[in-house]
Amino acid sequence: MPAHKLFLFGLDKAGKTTLSHFIKEAKEIQPRPTLAFNLDKWIIKDLEFQIWDAPGQVSLRYVWKNGFNRAKILMFVLDCSHPERFEEAFTEFNQVIMNADTRGIPLVFCFHKWDIDLAQASYNDARAVFKLPLITDRPVFSYRTTVKNLETSKIPSNEDIGGLKLKLVELIQSERWGT
Ligand SMILES: Nc1nc2c(ncn2[C@@H]2O[C@H](COP(=O)(O)OP(=O)(O)OP(=O)(O)O)[C@@H](O)[C@H]2O)c(=O)[nH]1
Ligand SMILES: [Mg+2]
Numbered sequence: 001m002p003a004h005k006l007f008l009f010g011l012d013k014a015g016k017t018t019l020s021h022f023i024k025e026a027k028e029i030q031p032r033p034t035l036a037f038n039l040d041k042w043i044i045k046d047l048e049f050q051i052w053d054a055p056g057q058v059s060l061r062y063v064w065k066n067g068f069n070r071a072k073i074l075m076f077v078l079d080c081s082h083p084e085r086f087e088e089a090f091t092e093f094n095q096v097i098m099n100a101d102t103r104g105i106p107l108v109f110c111f112h113k114w115d116i117d118l119a120q121a122s123y124n125d126a127r128a129v130f131k132l133p134l135i136t137d138r139p140v141f142s143y144r145t146t147v148k149n150l151e152t153s154k155i156p157s158n159e160d161i162g163g164l165k166l167k168l169v170e171l172i173q174s175e176r177w178g179t
Contacts, residue, residue, distance in 0.1 A: 001047075002048070004073070005050050005052060005070060005072050006042075006050065007074050007096075008051055008052060008077065009076055009093075010077035010092075011089050014077040015077055017034055017038060018147050019145060019147060022161070023042060028148065036063070037063065037067060039053075042165075044166075045169045047168075052071070061092065064096065068101060068105070072175065073106050073171055074106070074107045075108045075110065076108070077112045078111055078130070080112055080113055086125065102138075103138070105138055106139040106140070107139070108143065108167065109130070109143070110144075111123060111126055113146060114144045114145060114153050114155055115152075143164050144156070145159075
């Protein structure tokens with residue numbers, strides 16, 4: 001079974017490693033900062049995803065190109081509870097999205113840490129900074145995500161983690177069939 005490469009990126013402390021484990025095993029871990037790519041595997045339906053969970057610290061971002069090279073899906077994690085870092089996050093996001101090697105690769109964007117009030121209050125600001133509807137060279141999907149207090153987090157049902165996982169499968173299948 002071929003593994004489909006997924007590049008998971010975002011600033012340090014955005015929550016990438018935590019979210020990755022949550023998607024994989026539906027449980028929360030106590031993460032350590034990622035210092036080199038964490039390579040992990042998610043099995044969803046009958047598909048295997050090879051997750052390239054990137055280190056977000058500024059001095060380590062130079063390795064990102066190895067993560068998006070030949071990736072099938074890009075997944076960006078924004079700490080939505082940290083508006084002071086939106087511009088920095090946008091700059092790093094753009095470095096990847098504007099890179100010719102990523103042209104056409106579908107993007108899944110996570111407005112993460114939705115359990116935090118400030119994340120919910122900052123959602124419109126985040127959307128204004130990232131302007132996702134202006135990205136037209138690839139399919140783009142966005143989700144509000146959290147690993148905490150899911151029951152009370154008021155995430156619309158069409159943006160839940162189950163739906164996100166199905167979307168990943170759908171993206172791979174549509175690529176396979178060339179649709
Ligand atoms: N409140 C809240 N905290 C979260 C959530 N997800 C992750 N965190 C916390 O955010 C911090 C950073 O999480 P990590 O998963 O290490 O972040 P990362 O993006 O992998 O960071 P680097 O490996 O340094 O790039 C940790 O303290 C997590 O417990 C969430 O959904 N809600
Ligand atoms: Mg990490």
